[in-house]
Amino acid sequence: xxxxxxxxxxxxxxxxxxxxxxxxxxxxxxxxxxxxxxxxxxxxxxxxxxxxxxxxxxxxxxxxxxxxxxxxxxxxxxxxxxxxxxxxxxxxxxxxxxxxxxxxxxxxxxxxxxxxxxxxxxxxxxxxxxxxxxxxxxxxxxxxxxxxxxxxxxxxxxxxxxxxxxxxxxxxxxxxxxxxxxxxxxxxxxxxxxxxxxxxxxxxxxxxxxxxxxxxxxxxxxxxxxxxxxx
Numbered sequence: 001x002x003x004x005x006x007x008x009x010x011x012x013x014x015x016x017x018x019x020x021x022x023x024x025x026x027x028x029x030x031x032x033x034x035x036x037x038x039x040x041x042x043x044x045x046x047x048x049x050x051x052x053x054x055x056x057x058x059x060x061x062x063x064x065x066x067x068x069x070x071x072x073x074x075x076x077x078x079x080x081x082x083x084x085x086x087x088x089x090x091x092x093x094x095x096x097x098x099x100x101x102x103x104x105x106x107x108x109x110x111x112x113x114x115x116x117x118x119x120x121x122x123x124x125x126x127x128x129x130x131x132x133x134x135x136x137x138x139x140x141x142x143x144x145x146x147x148x149x150x151x152x153x154x155x156x157x158x159x160x161x162x163x164x165x166x167x168x169x170x171x172x173x174x175x176x177x178x179x180x181x182x183x184x185x186x187x188x189x190x191x192x193x194x195x196x197x198x199x200x201x202x203x204x205x206x207x208x209x210x211x212x213x214x215x216x217x218x219x220x221x222x223x224x225x226x227x228x229x230x231x
Contacts, residue, residue: 095123095139095140095141095142096139096140097137097138097139097140098113098137098138098139098140099135099136099137100132100133100134100135100136100137100138101134102134104132104134105129105132106120106121106126106129106132106202107129109138109140113140113143114143115140115141115143116169116201117129117200117201117202118166118167118168118169118201118202119141120138120140120141120202121166121202121204122166123139123141124138124139126138126202127203127204128203128204129200129201129202129203130200153180153209157209157210158210159209159210159211160208160209160210160211161208161209161210162190162206162207162208162209163180163206163207163209164204164205164206164207165180165204165205165206165207166202166203166204167199167200167201167202167203167204167205168201169201171199171201172184172196172199173187173188173193173196173199176205176207177207177212180207180209180210181209181210181211181212181213182207182208182209182210182211182212183211183212184196186208186211187205187206187207187208190205190206190207190208191205191206193205
């Protein structure tokens with residue numbers, strides 16, 4: 001082989017080797033370029049307003065939403081409200097406590113509760129029915145209550161001895177005087193009563209007893225002969 005042929009062979013061998021080294025470099029560079037382009041398109045895909053659809057083999061099936069029926073609330077059963085008839089509150093029959101109001105009198109209170117004045121006075125220790133003060137509490141006796149039984153007077157009362165007496169309905173100074181062997185004048189003077197007709201039921205007065213001689217009552221005997229005058 002001549003020297004020229006030898007040089008030509010070296011040149012060809014050198015080109016071949018250089019080509020063999022260049023091909024992997026080109027392929028590697030092309031792969032890098034493709035990878036960068038692919039990454040670019042993937043980013044553009046996911047960040048765009050309307051990303052392209054995935055291929056059928058990559059796309060996952062979107063589950064069809066199941067319509068869940070919300071149960072309707074149960075229908076409320078109307079409640080029937082029974083209207084009860086008003087219960088009549090019975091008027092307390094007593095004894096009750098009553099507070100005296102402006103304009104009250106013992107007579108009006110007795111009439112309001114259907115009791116006797118003397119009973120009110122006896123139960124509340126009232127000696128003068130005209131002295132009734134506002135806001136004072138008095139006890140109202142039970143309807144139909146009776147006056148307590150009078151304590152019988154002792155038999156050894158001396159003449160002129162004074163006793164307390166509570167005037168009852170229908171009493172006058174004369175009837176009181178006759179009951180205790182007294183006089184209407186003495187009773188009026190002792191209690192400074194100027195008008196005998198001004199005494200009131202329930203009023204407590206002093207009565208001087210046994211100062212008058214009881215007048216005997218004559219009872220005619222049936223069948224007794226009656227004296228006649230003339231012959």
